[in-house]
Amino acid sequence: MSQISISHLSFNYESSYENIFEDVSFTIDSNWKLGFIGRNGRGKTTFLKLLMGLYDYAGVIAASVDFEYFPFAIQDPSQLTQTIVDAIYDDYPLWELQRELSLLNLDPELLERPFETLSRGEQTKVLLAVLFLKPNQFLLIDEPTNHLDLEGRQIVSAYLNKKQGFILVSHDRTFLDNCVDHVLSINKMNIDIQKGNYSTWLFNKQRQDQFELNQNKKLKQEIGQLKTAAKRTENWSNAVEKSKNGQRVSGLRPDRGHIGHQSAKMMKRSKSLEKRQQISVESKEKLLKNIDWADALQIRPRSYQKNRLISANNLSLYYGDQPILENLSFEINQGDRIAIVGPNGSGKSSLLKLLLGEPIRYSGSLELGSQLQLSQIPQDTDLLTGDLRDFSHGERIDESRFKTILRKLGFNREQFEKSLGSFSEGQKKKVYLARSLCQSAHLYLWDEPLNYIDVLSRIQIEELLLQTPPTMIFVEHDRSFIDHVATKIIEL
Template sequence: MSLIQITDLTFAYDGSWDNVFDHASLQLDTSWRLGLVGRNGRGKTTLLRLLMGEYEYAGTISASVAFDYFPFPVSRPERDAMEVVESLLPETESWEIYRELSALEVDPEVLFRPFFSLSNGEQTKLLLAVLFLRPNRFLLLDEPTNHLDLEGRQVVSRYLSRKQGFILVSHDRAFLDGCVDHILSINKQNFDLQQGNFSSWWENKQRRDQWERAENERLRRDIARLDAAARRTAAWSDKAEAAKFGTGCGDRGFVGHRAAKVMKRAKAAENRRREAAEEKSALLKNIDQAPPLKLHPLAHPKQRLVEADRLAADYGLGPVCAPVSFSLMQGDRLALTGRNGTGKSSLLKLVCGQEIPHTGTLALASGLVVSVAPQDPSFLRGDLTCFAADSGIDETLFKTILRKLDFSRAQFEKDMAGYSAGQKKKVLLARSLCQSAHLYVWDEPLNYIDLFSRIQLEQLILEYQPTMLLVEHDRSFLDAVATRTIYLERP
């Protein structure tokens, strides 16, 4: 057993007025399969980059193993995948490569194709195999699920469950449950490290948060009772003090002694009130609040909003998926699933009115208002105020939703180009939530989105029951919100 020791770690980005980590300490075992969770912007990727030695920091990080980071760039991707693998693993036997690919359910044929021609999922699996074949390495896996379809996530989760020695950043609850044995949560004020999978950590967190809320309420009532008692005691004290010097008092010494006792009790009550207030102030600061979101979907005069008949995207080399037919009725939440490259996003774009080459027919209800949350947020630049104006949405409502999605007010002053990928996705989702529409089309809305916000979105959809067409690979989310699922198959 060897350890990764983090001591008194303090780090802030250049130009930032607040620390990402402030005197944080942590000890990790290099044999663990560690899931790293936390809200967007908390520093998950930053922690991995610090372990890689990419930033200067205060404090110490010591480890007896070398770190490898995923994802990493591949030089000369025009080479065959086997050449890429051999350049990264010059001393590895070919049978070892085939063994890892078999465990990842990758056809060995991909090794003899140009690396750039592989799907994102195939590239992800191939590079994971490379990393796990390197000796004496501790792996830092930063959201490897983002380019994996539902089946691919299940395969990779099983693969990782048979490995050891990695930190995995992921927001997919089912994926984490399948492959980790410890959870590290980056909270508002500290690290929380627990043995177990995501579900056991979440249950413990809910229990702890519930206790803190109950304790907070008890102390609030205690402070109110002590305040009332202090006011009564003050009134008695004033009355007794006046009686010492008023008329008709036979024993000023006795009255003074009684007043002193009253004052002593008042001081003790005040001390107790102060202690309770200090104890109360220490609570709730580390609880991640997830206030409920709101949505105002429109009702359409027709029940059938979308009708697809033998529809398939076709970019000139034949349909990318087997033709699919479906009707989307008001109240439906239809999820398109299938392997990468089967045209799921293309079908969404067709429904949104984009010119995509296709076969078959697609009919939309007249006057249909569609709200879109696209897959790729990388185009976002500039400030939120201009973005809201350009999108034709109410700025106050837009920023209120972002606050509920855990944006700090300081983020409102920053250029969106500097946001994390998860924060950019939240901007696109918040814009969609500001729009009243008959149909909400969301393309992989949960990519990079933290666990707390995923649960917020689940609760929103279940409460307001909007009509939706979506592509998503988070099994827990789909199980919760989708009313129907259509699996797209290769032709």
């Protein structure tokens, strides 16, 4: 076992005025299974690339192991999978590769297929198998779950649970719980390491947040009392000062020297109270430095004129002449939150596209309520262009409300000035999420809404959907989200 030491690390991009990391120091053991979490845009992938030596930085990163980053860049996916594997690392016994593939429930015969013919989940598993063939490596695994279905996530988390010596960036809470023994979190104001899995970290964070909120409530009361006392003293001081120029009493002129002295004492007391008040305000600001979800999200679902919104009977979808799914029957009634689950390629996204009115060939019956108002989150974010103002105006949503939602989801104000093309994948997904939350709809159709979205935002979204439940149908691979939110499940 060896240690990876980070000392006084500071870094910022040339295009940014703010440091992403500033004077950060901590130590990692090289045999840890380390989960890495934090809001989108806080620098998780940047930190991994700093470990790889891809950026210049201030400070020291010291390690006696080499770092290997996942996912690998594949130059020519038309090549055989075996050729892709050998290009990444070729110094291994074949039986070791076959063992790793077997642990990931993959048939070794797929090595003889072109890499591009493998599903995205199969590609992810093959590249993970290669990753763990390399000796004396500390592995930097960046969001491996994005292209894995529920079964694939279970297989990969069980696989990683048997390994050690890695940092894993993932936003899937169940996945993290199954395969990490430490958590590294990038918070609003610091970086923290805790022993345990994600659930342990969340319990400790919620307890600390609640403590800070309770202390903040006390401080607010104290500040209110200080304001009242300071204002009262200021009023006394002003009244005494005015009396210096008052009328004579019984022919006597007021003692302006004495009154001025009293006025100065009261003014000094007022300034002292004001200073105490300011110190309390500063204490409050420091106390709440790491609370990430103080403000709740909001949604405005519309009530439909009838209880039933959609009805399907013996529905089959086709890609050309090939059926994608067959003989599916279901109903969507007001208040339903329906999760569509199934392996990749089973027709989940195609079903949502059909409900949205896209030209998908089908047979059977499908009845949609008249004048049904829909709101969607697409799976693909590649079409985002321009900036947030252009986007909100083009979508005819309230710009102020739209940006307020993004602020609650962890955006900083500097992000509002950037082009959408420069956003991370998680930030792009949040743009579509915020758009949907701005739209008042009868039915919300969300296709993998949590892809790339950080765990803290997932908790916010869950709480929103449970407190103000809309009628919705969604595709998602996050087991924790499905268990908490779904009222019904359609399994393909």
